[in-house]
Amino acid sequence: MSGFFILAILALAFLVVFQIAKASEYVSVLKGEEKTFLQNNKINAFLFIVFLVAGLVGVWYCNELYYGKTLFVQPSASDHGEKIDKMMWITLAVTGVVFFMTQIMLFWFAYKYQYSEKRKAYYYPHNNKWEVLWTVVPAIFLTVLVGFGLYYWFGITKEAPQGSQVVEITGKQFNWLVRYPGKDAVLGRKNYRLTNASDGNALGVDWEDASSHDDIEASEVHLVVNKPVKFVINAQDVIHDVGLPHFRLKMDAVPGIPTTIWFTPKYTTAEMKKITGNKDFVYEISCDQMCGSGHYSMKGIIVVETQEEYNAWLADKKPQYVTVMEGKKTPVAVADSATAKPIAALSK
Amino acid sequence: MQAVSEQQRKKIHPHKFTLWVAIGSILMMFAGLTSAYIVKRAQANWALLEIPKAFWISTVVILASSLTTYLAQKAFKERQMLKYRQMLGITALLGLAFLILQIVGFTALTKQDIKLVGAGSNASFSFLLAIASLHGAHLLGGVIAFFVMYVRSRNAKIRSYNPVPIEVASTYWHFVDLLWIYLILFFSVMK
Amino acid sequence: MSEATIQGQSVIGKVAHDHGHAGHHEHDHHEESFISKYVFSQDHKMIAKQFLITGMIWAIIGGLFSVLFRLQLGYPDATFPFLEDIFGKWAQGGKISPDFYYALVTMHGTILVFFVLTAGLSGTFANLLIPLQIGARDMASPMLNMLSYWFFFGASIVMFASLFVQTGPAAGGWTIYPPLSALGQASEGSKIGMDLWLVSMALFIVSSLLGGLNYISTILNMRTKGLSMTRLPLTVWALFFTAVLGVLSFPVLLSGAILLLFDRNLGTSFYLSDIVVKGEILPNEGGSAILFQHLFWFLGHPEVYIILLPAMGMVSEVMSVNARKPIFGYLAMIVSLFAITILAFLVWAHHMFVTGLNPFLGAFFVLLTLLIAIPSAVKVFNWLTTIWRGNLRFTPAMLYAIGFVSLFISGGLTGIFLGNSTLDLHLHDTYFVVAHFHIVMGVASFFGMFAGLNHWFPKMYGRYLNNTMAYIHFWITFVGAYLIFWPMHYQGFAGMPRRYYDYSNWESFKQFIELNRFISTVAMVVFAAQLLLVFNFFYSIFKGRKLKTENPWGAATLEWTTPINPGHGNWPGEIPEVHRWAYDYGKDGREFIPQNEPVGPNESHH
Structure with missing residues (x-):
């Protein structure tokens, strides 16, 4: 109903303008064009x-x-x-x-x-x-x-400082996968052909690489305040971008080409809540490169906290390798969402 | 429409000039492709190119066709119209021969189990296919032009004394030839 | 190539009486059917109109798309049942689906950048003005010119068809980055719609190249006697540099597009590597998605100057005529156009600062990008000095010209933010970018187009556009454009990403709900106002006030020495000879001195 009303108003406005325009032309002829x-x-x-x-x-x-x-x-x-x-x-x-x-x-x-009839334009071609x-x-x-x-x-x-915390962020349609290198501070090798979400390997980690055995996969990024962090950024399917508005940074996530960005967070999430006066404040990762119909829904969460809080959070995280190995011992029903399919033979 | 005012300082016929600009434009496309090739080659996972023997034979063919083009132009200027027609026809046929040899070459590669496209293919050979095909498409355009000119020249009712069409066609043909020389040398050196 | 022979043959074949050359071209007695006069015309003036009208139709479609997606942005919680009536599955429940939204956004960009602001702007005015302003009877190759339009038409058909395929048109942004645009599994719009997009663009590129070749050849080879390059109107210079930009950069886009077609349909790995999409592992290895971006932006950046330069040229012309004084700094204007043209090829990677490229490479592009600000600044100051101490007539064209300068200042200055890689880290892919390019390229170039339209409509149709409608259109659009795009800078400063369907779930970005609604409302009003212009245009072709004089604006350039409705060959008699530059306005007390008037014995030097 209101749609029709709006259209009717527009049509009317248009007609009015048209009539005024036509009339004004007649008037100008009558009055004299000058x-x-x-x-x-x-x-x-x-x-x-x-x-x-x-x-x-x-x-x-x-x-x-x-x-x-x-x-x-x-x-x-x-x-x-x-x-x-x-x-x-x-x-x-x-x-x-x-x-x-x-x-x-x-x-x-x-x-x-x-x-103005009294004015003469000043012939001034260049200077x-x-x-x-x-x-x-x-x-x-x-x-x-x-x-x-x-x-x-x-x-x-420039290069991230020595001793920076390394966090790997992988973008995929339409969420972020986070991986920590664990105690050895080395991220295990990945091979995209090993990707198998239903088998607990959403990232395609190569379990044969020993340094992958202590890698921890998480659903959000936790950082220690005042400690430099280096993001290692990957993408699985299309180009995404790790957008960090509060940190004033972003970096593309490109399939096949890892990228990095590093920074030092200055305020914990709790501190930011106070500073902004917003009790719902949260550091969000926004995807900043068009990646498909879910581009607007790729939200990641970053929690900046004290060293103690971080340690506590990390403490009860099990390395993914352990989870996968345990899973192999006892058959587990595949729970969740995954649009994941087993490694598919290419039939194009 | 001879839209040129008589008093123009006549340095070059507008159609010839247009062709040179077009050549510049086409070169930019191949520049884009060969740059992409160079960048890709510097990255991991590059299979060394193998240039099929047929391509070298086709090079000889295209060089010969440039000669026949030149002869056609010369014959036209000397009003040896029979020779002109013959040379036009031969050039067109040599052009077709070039294209057939290209197909032969690519077929030979696939027989060696080298994949040009699809699963298991490597960018190096994909580039070879893409770039050679585009060159071939431009060459085909030239073949068509020569064929049309050949058919026209058989029409006894019309006498044309204007050398511009054959000159423009020749220039284009020489360009396509030189472009091929550049490409095959490029591929051999930048395997 | 054998066209000259064809023409030669037709001359000999058809005509028994004398066909004199240059001086006495009587073309009107050639039998022209409706088809050869209006459809497959080889007359540059008719081709210009074909480009214009096709461009206008696309502008309405592209503008309508923006109204639709602003409906979603402005009213994210609302439903509009009429949307489902019209668009069916794309707007189920009366709400634009995300797939539809992204298709709309993509096609809006594609249509406006290429089909409206390139073909509709360059295609129209280059075709109309070049032969008329340089004193030529037509383009160097009228046949190529005709082909240029019909390839554009073909491209239009294919692109239009892509809007109606089951899976929808391309939806990965007008920049169509792979792998998103290469993989049908990653997006519905990357199915057949994407192939159609690429085919359409290939045809479009051919059209642009054919046009550009003609413009360059005509300008360099067919100027009338006495018309040296440094006596050319700035419009022609601008169109010349535009053509050079196009001829050298469009082919590179074509190469990128061809490789993308290969990746899409032949399973090659130019751009694809290490991909797991929706759980499916792809065999492609070794490709680089960034390679596409280099190839794309090598055109993409010059493209924005292809859009901007003709507008700049026309604005210089319109300002000078209506200020009744010469364009200030004619040579400097040419040199700055030249500098912009050269630099346009050297700045493309400023679109790629956050792709992880080598920082040194990034630094190089920062330097060159901020360098390009200098000739742009020179131009602005020259325009300001042009109107200083002038005697300004506010014809509708002049209003748009002044509006152009204002928009170019605003939009150009925000480019200085984005060209600085440090700031781009924060502002890339935010609404700051959207504000920047809409103001400096979208609205500014449109204003250049409107100025040109109003100024040269009398030459095209022998009638005037209606002034009142034009004034109303100008003020609504000018004010509206600023109302729409100015606040977007603030959204950018908040880090609000572009190409988002909905912000309600984002703690960081949900504070702009009211602003988005405001912007959407204004956008709809401004779109409606554009229909005023379209109506004015078509109505005035038939019912506009007729011209009583050949030179309604008192302009000095050659196109105004043709009869009111110039026919084939433009000048019924001899082509005028040129004796002076194009800007003798207000010289020695005279309103204007036409270019073809010989220099008097007592004239001052400039």
Whole structure:
């Protein structure tokens, strides 16, 4: 019902506009095109100034409404993120100045130099001095931005510090699989051909590799605050991306090509709840590369906690290898969801 | 429509110029493909290419066809129309022979149990197939052009004195030939 | 290749009387059927109209898709029964399904980037303006030109067909990254719909190449006497560089697409490796999904400049004519177009900063990307100086031109954020990117197109578009576009990812429910306003106020020296000879001096 109503209103509005438009053309002929042109010109010139003022107010108002909903109002949850936030502010300052300067000039000129019979356009085809000026000045500012940007970039993309906690995150349609290297701090080798979720090997770990025997598979990521962590990122089927908004980072997950990103978390989940005033606060992993119809539902959870809490969490986790081996001894009914099928012979 | 104003500084006929730009464009496609080949080759899991003997024979064939193209152009300019027609026809046939030899070559590979596509295939041979096929498609276009020109030239009612069509066709044909030389050398060196 | 022979033959065969050349082309007495005049036309002006109208139809379809998916984003909890009536299984229960949503988003991007803003913008204005502004009777090869349109038409048929297949059209984003786009198991849209997409794009690429070849050849070889390159209007320069960009970059997309077709249908492993999809282990090994991204973006980046440059050229033209003063810094404008063209080929991997590429490679692309900001800045300052101390006439075209500059400033500045890899780590794939490209490429280029449409409609149809409708369309679209896309920057700063069907379950992103609703509402109003333009266009073809003068805008360029409805061959008599550059507005006290007027003895030098 309301759909029809809306359509009817639209149709009516359209008809009204059309009639006004047609009528205005007759009027302009009657009044004389010169006069109509002058009047329209004045109106549009005025509208440009209105737009400028309304626009600036709008920019301010939008900021009032939404600045509080961005991540700027919280501190960056990672060390790297601090650099990123700083880079953001520097860029905002530079581009902001340019934005206001040029937009104001544009609309002010449009208004000020509106057609007037008394005015003569000034024949001014070129001036190389100006060209040099507005080539060199932007170049200088951009060099500054590039300088800061690359300095931070190399700081973020360099090797993870020795002793970083390694966590492997594997993306698949449509969830994240997490694996810890266990006490030997080495992740066991994987071979995708061994993937068999119904047999407890959703990750395709090669159980023949001894270092896989203490690897722990978990449903969420737990990190120790102030301890650097290196994510080793894989994907099983299509390209995903480990998006870490609070940490200001992300990294693609590509099938066949492992990627890494490292950072140091600065605030525990509990601390963030206090800082943001949001008792439901949680560090979420968002998938940031189109991966299919469930792309919007690939949520991962990161818990940042103290060393003690982490140890406690890890303590009662059994390595996946152990679970699988135990399972082999006693036949277990396959419980869950899996869209998993046993290793399929290719029949294409 | 001879849409060229007489007073143009005539450096090059517009159609010839258009062809050169088109050649640039086609080269970009093969540049993209051969770059992809190089990148892929630098990664793991690359099977060394084997170039079938038939490809070398087809190289000789295509070189010969460039010669016949040149002869066709020369005959046209000298108004030796019978020779012109013959050369057009031979070029088209040599072009077809080239394509058949390509097919022979790929068949020989598959007989050796080398998979070009599908399960068990390696990117190196897949690239060979993809790139050679695309070259073949462009060559086929040239064959069709020569065939059309051959048929037209048999129409006794119309006399054409304009050398531009045969010149444009020849340039294109030489390009396809040179492109093949580049490709086969590329594949032999970058096995 | 044997076209000249055909023409030669038809001349000899058909005509008994004298067919003089250059000077006295009387083409109108050739018998032209409806088919040869309107359908398989080889006249550049008719081909331009074909591109325009096809582009407009696609714009309505692509725009409608955005209204649909904004319906989901704005009202994620609502159901709309009429949706199920129209779309059946794609909108069961009156709610757009995720598969449908992603198909809509993908096709919206594909249609608007390629079919509307490339074919509909370049195809229309390059075809219309190049011969007219350089003093040529038609393009270098009218036959190739006709083929260019019909390949576009063919591409359109295939793409349109893909919308109706059972499993749906491509749904992996307009960027169609493999493995998602290579594996039918990974997504319904990656079944037959994806093959159709690739075939359509192959045809489309051929169309663009044929067009580009013609434009380059015509501009370089067929300028009238006296028209040196440095006397060309900026529109022609822009279209020239656009064609160069296309001719060199589209083939690389074709190569990427061909390899994808191989992976999809022949089981090769160019892009695929180590894949377990929905539990099925695939045999492919050794491929690299990132390889596709390199091949794709090698076109993808120049593509956005292919879309932008013609708009820039037309805006320069429109601003100068309506400010009654020369475009400021003509040479600098050419050099900056050239710089943008070169740099466009060197920045593609800024779309790939977070793919795990080598940081040094990333750094290289940061440098080049921020470098490209410099010629863009130069252009903005030149436009500002053009209107400074002018005497501005606010024709609808001028309004769009000014709007273009505003949008280009806004959208261009946010590019500086994204080109910096440090910031891209945070902003990649968020709504910040969506805001950036919509403002700087989508809306800005559309405004360039609207400016061109309003300015040259009289040349196309001998009538004016209705001013009032145009003014209303401008103000609604301009204000609306900012209302839609400006707040999205804030969503980006919150890390809100793009291409998400629903945010309600995300603690981090659910704070924008009201904003999304607002944006969706405005989007629907703005879409409706576009129908005003479409109506204005078609109505005015038949009922628009007729032109009384050949040169309604008092412009100096050559297209305004043709008769009001130019026929074949454009000029009934001799083609004018050019004696000056295209921007003598307000010189020596005169409103304008046409390009074909010889230099007077007392004229000042510029």
